[in-house]
Amino acid sequence: MNDEFDNKIQEEIQNIFISESDSETVRNNVRKRIKKRKKISVICRAVIPTFIVSSICLAVSMNIFNFKSVKISDTIIEQAAGNGYIQNLNLDYVKGENIEVAISKILLDDNNLDFVLNYKTNKNIANFDRMMIRDLRVYDENNNILVDEQNMNALCSASGYTKSIEVSNNNYECTFFANSLMFPKAKTINIEFSNIMFTNNSQNIEFDGNWKYEITIDDKMVNRASIEYSFNDEKPNKDYKIESVRLTNTGLVLNISGNSTVLDIIKPVFEIDNVKYEYNNNIFDTIKDNKVIRTYIYNVSKNNAEKEIKLNISYKKENKTIVLNK
Amino acid sequence: MEEKLLEYINKAIKNDNKAFDNLIKYYENDFYRIAYINLKNHEDVLDALQNTYVQIFKSLRKLKDKSKYKSWAIKILINECNKIHKHKKVEFENIENLSDKDLNDIYYSDKTNNIADQISIKMNLKALNKEDRTMIVLKYTRGIKIKEIAEIMNIPENTIKTRLKRAKEKLKERLN
Numbered sequence: 001m002n003d004e005f006d007n008k009i010q011e012e013i014q015n016i017f018i019s020e021s022d023s024e025t026v027r028n029n030v031r032k033r034i035k036k037r038k039k040i041s042v043i044c045r046a047v048i049p050t051f052i053v054s055s056i057c058l059a060v061s062m063n064i065f066n067f068k069s070v071k072i073s074d075t076i077i078e079q080a081a082g083n084g085y086i087q088n089l090n091l092d093y094v095k096g097e098n099i100e101v102a103i104s105k106i107l108l109d110d111n112n113l114d115f116v117l118n119y120k121t122n123k124n125i126a127n128f129d130r131m132m133i134r135d136l137r138v139y140d141e142n143n144n145i146l147v148d149e150q151n152m153n154a155l156c157s158a159s160g161y162t163k164s165i166e167v168s169n170n171n172y173e174c175t176f177f178a179n180s181l182m183f184p185k186a187k188t189i190n191i192e193f194s195n196i197m198f199t200n201n202s203q204n205i206e207f208d209g210n211w212k213y214e215i216t217i218d219d220k221m222v223n224r225a226s227i228e229y230s231f232n233d234e235k236p237n238k239d240y241k242i243e244s245v246r247l248t249n250t251g252l253v254l255n256i257s258g259n260s261t262v263l264d265i266i267k268p269v270f271e272i273d274n275v276k277y278e279y280n281n282n283i284f285d286t287i288k289d290n291k292v293i294r295t296y297i298y299n300v301s302k303n304n305a306e307k308e309i310k311l312n313i314s315y316k317k318e319n320k321t322i323v324l325n326k
Numbered sequence: 327m328e329e330k331l332l333e334y335i336n337k338a339i340k341n342d343n344k345a346f347d348n349l350i351k352y353y354e355n356d357f358y359r360i361a362y363i364n365l366k367n368h369e370d371v372l373d374a375l376q377n378t379y380v381q382i383f384k385s386l387r388k389l390k391d392k393s394k395y396k397s398w399a400i401k402i403l404i405n406e407c408n409k410i411h412k413h414k415k416v417e418f419e420n421i422e423n424l425s426d427k428d429l430n431d432i433y434y435s436d437k438t439n440n441i442a443d444q445i446s447i448k449m450n451l452k453a454l455n456k457e458d459r460t461m462i463v464l465k466y467t468r469g470i471k472i473k474e475i476a477e478i479m480n481i482p483e484n485t486i487k488t489r490l491k492r493a494k495e496k497l498k499e500r501l502n
Contacts, residue, residue: 017355025372
């Protein structure tokens, strides 16, 4: 039987509850960490052409369909579009069985290959919010394989799709995104596939066809330039190494090497003019020379980066700040 | 077991993000209370909760008896709190050291008019040792029976009963 004191404790404890904002913070962070886990589980050791870097490594690609449950506006494509670093395409729809597909936009820089797929079908796919292409192959004029899950030499380290959304009656759209430690400065991109699948929690629907697109890449992407920063890490840590920091057309790119457990704990944040920048959802791992290199991308534009940039790294109990130099 | 909860669990296992979100919300206040009483500061509480939910996401498929979801998840939460504990020392808090958040929590309650009582209970709860605090908060969390507390803390049922009684007496003494 509960006495008065019991009731007091009960009341006191029941009066402790999580605030709405904390609840949202927790759920958002959990979502990010879960997505990060899914994305990091794709590991591709990429063969990098010798004209780009001097070391060579083998490629193993694993297929993962990473579904971003965010709007297209959250992808690199929308941010790049704001900077003018996007190429609008005027390609015809190509027919397959019961579906027609076109590609309306593309972006290619050192670390990102994104393109927007538009498709029309009379089949009811409104309830299928996930799209994947089972045999997607992307290569350039020099036969560098940018994306191909069956090919060990593919450059892609991680890839995925945003949600499939209906933009108007029977017209749908989603964005394919791929990341690499270094995509080539391709003049022509070929995109080919023959099977598309839509899925939700309980069902799949597939379409077959023979889709081939040849895209001439804009000069601004072929001739893109990035700024490499130099820095002096006065207190290097034996558990990880800051490999490089570059400012590209789609953001500030940080590469850190170490083992996965260490990399999961490290929190790198950039600070520019007292504003802190955390990395966006584009994190991916590449294995090169038997070490894991994690690439973080930050939404920092060339305008933001005119001022002094500091990199703050917290790892276990260590917090350090490194100033970057152009 | 409630139908909705089972539905969320089953869907979350199939990587349904919305269902997993709902699963987190289902017991979020209970879990928050447990972490809150266990840990010293607000950031640690949120860290413990996040780590717990990530662990739940990783291991949900392995849960054979879904009716035991709550106690299974609480066990994970307590482990996460213990990990954070290893690096920190929880000390008796003076009221001067209570953060604005703690004070806001106290004043938020409109059920007890005696503010002094509220401050004392919370403060003195936190002053008990870690195991006693955990036992008390589990005992007063709805839906958790002594048998489940014993499973969660890996302590025999009779021991739980004895220690709970002693912990309450200690609390009463402090308040007096």
